[in-house]
Amino acid sequence: MTDTDLADEAATEVREAARQARESYESQFGLYEDYARSLKSILDHCARDAGLAVHSITSRAKEPASFEKKAAKPSPRNPSEPKYTNPLEDITDKAGVRVISYFLSTVEAFDQIINDQLIVSEKINKSGEDPDRFGYQSVHYLVRLRPERTAWPEYRRFADLIAEIQVRTILQHAWAEIEHDMQYKAVAALPTKVQRRFAALAGLIEIADREFQAIEAEGQELRAEARKNVDLGKLEEVEVTDDSIRAYLDRKYGPDGRMKSWAYSFLAKMLRNFGFATLAEVDACVTGYDDSAVSRAIYGGRQGQITRFEDVLLAAMGARFVFAHPYYRTDNQWFVRNSAWKVEKLVRASIPIGDFKPSEYPENLVGAEERNLLESARKGEQAKFARHEEELARLDRQTDTSVEAGTDVED
Known part of the structure; x- marks a missing residue:
């Protein structure tokens, strides 16, 4: 064999x-x-x-x-x-x-x-x-x-x-x-030229891994420093990020475990688009407003942390809030009407509507036309409130008359 x-x-x-x-x-x-x-x-x-x-x-x-x-x-x-x-x-x-x-x-x-x-x-x-x-x-x-x-x-x-x-x-x-x-x-099966290219790629991936790790570590340090500054009240040193705005709202309005991380990411992006450079500016904007009072004036009850904060921003910024908000760009008619309804509620509760302007606010967003649009929408809401109040008054009068006459009010 x-x-x-x-x-x-x-x-x-x-x-x-x-x-x-x-x-x-x-x-x-x-x-x-x-x-x-x-x-x-x-x-x-x-x-x-x-x-x-x-x-x-x-x-x-x-x-x-x-x-x-x-x-x-x-x-x-x-x-x-x-x-x-x-x-x-x-x-x-x-x-x-x-x-x-x-x-x-x-x-x-x-x-x-x-x-x-x-x-x-x-x-x-x-x-x-x-x-x-x-x-x-x-x-x-x-x-x-x-x-x-x-x-x-x-x-x-x-x-x-x-x-x-x-x-x-x-x-x-x-x-x-x-x-x-x-x-x-x-390695031995590769031509020398290909070996060199593989070696270069391997080195790049190793460098990228180390750099991503370094970036993550630095990010954690910056987030920890921001939370520390929020606790100390050094808001002028804190940039607006999802982590810092969460720490700020937890401290100012109390924690709300129902809020998800994406909600703070959306909020931080919105604030940066509004032109807020630091949390000190955010704090200057909302200071003087009682978030619970604002919430009760609009809804009749206290809402969640982020809803209260956004409604305080509306009260403090007025039209500037409405026309820089991302919702205005997606469904502007509904958002303007909804904002006007809230503004009318706040005015009726004697809560002042401000005109706060962040340092980097995109001024071209709000002109006379936009202000007129919001005022017109608010007048529409005023008319609705007036009709509603007239109807309530009519029912009250009917009830009083029926009681005096000893008859029941029809449903």
């Missing part, structure tokens, strides 16, 4: 062993699916408890066809032998979880979580220096559940099972996906 015949026979034996391993693995596939989902759930809960923002946490069990393909790989030292002599034991990524973060600091935070929650038997920090994966960066863990967790009935069947967890940033993930699609894994 020739060497070629021997090699073919050995390859056939390896493939047959891989097929048999697949059959055994298929009976366990559901178990590994559940195991991967359980690990994902653990990491999901830990991330939420730690306040970590992540792009995604996903889980999967290795598909049987993929398992067989991996089990059929030849040994790099002896191609006539399998790389995995016992695939069911030696292939350790049958259950897998992947964490994709926005920042490098989150990768470090997950390292602590994984070590606290699981038994880590192996940790590999795969970097761009890995000769098998050009420019690839990711942290890989081989883990098992801790005995105190597998003592619980829902985890008992996962005792001693191994899983792989990969943690990387979204930029590292983008590199890995593109590199995998291009199938450029071995």
Whole structure:
């Protein structure tokens, strides 16, 4: 028998062993699916408890066809032998979880979580220096559940099972996906010119990851400083941002847990469009107005934090508020009528309507035409109020007459 015949026979034996391993693995596939989902759930809960923002946490069990393909790989030292002599034991990524973060600091935070929650038997920090994966960066863990967790009935069947967890940033993930699609894994297989371009790209992604992390860290420092200045009343040093306006309103009007983050983002953008440069200007605008009194004058009751604040802005700015507001640009007729209705309510409650002008207010938005439009709308609301009051007075007179005559008022 020739060497070629021997090699073919050995390859056939390896493939047959891989097929048999697949059959055994298929009976366990559901178990590994559940195991991967359980690990994902653990990491999901830990991330939420730690306040970590992540792009995604996903889980999967290795598909049987993929398992067989991996089990059929030849040994790099002896191609006539399998790389995995016992695939069911030696292939350790049958259950897998992947964490994709926005920042490098989150990768470090997950390292602590994984070590606290699981038994880590192996940790590999795969970097761009890995000769098998050009420019690839990711942290890989081989883990098992801790005995105190597998003592619980829902985890008992996962005792001693191994899983792989990969943690990387979204930029590292983008590199890995593109590199995998291009199938450029071995540096030696690349022409020198292409190697240089890959090296340049890998360097750019590493720099971008570090810069995004630095920007995030600086942003957190600035937000903390802004909140501190709000607490100290140093509003002239605080720019208008979603975080700073939330801190300001919480301090001035009291916290409102019903408000969502997007509402403060919208409000901050609106204030900047109005031309407010700092919170000191915002405070100067609304000072002198009682937010509860304004709210009760318009609605008859106290509204939520942001609604009260916007209505105080309307009272303090008058027409300037109406015609710089983003709603005016989307449905100006309704918004003008609604604003005029509020203004008439405030006037009737003896709450003065101001004309506050922020330092960077876009003056071209409000001229005589706009002021006349608002005044005309207000007169329309006055007429409606007058008709309503006349009707109430008529009913009162009818009631008084009926009572004197001893008869009932018809419905």
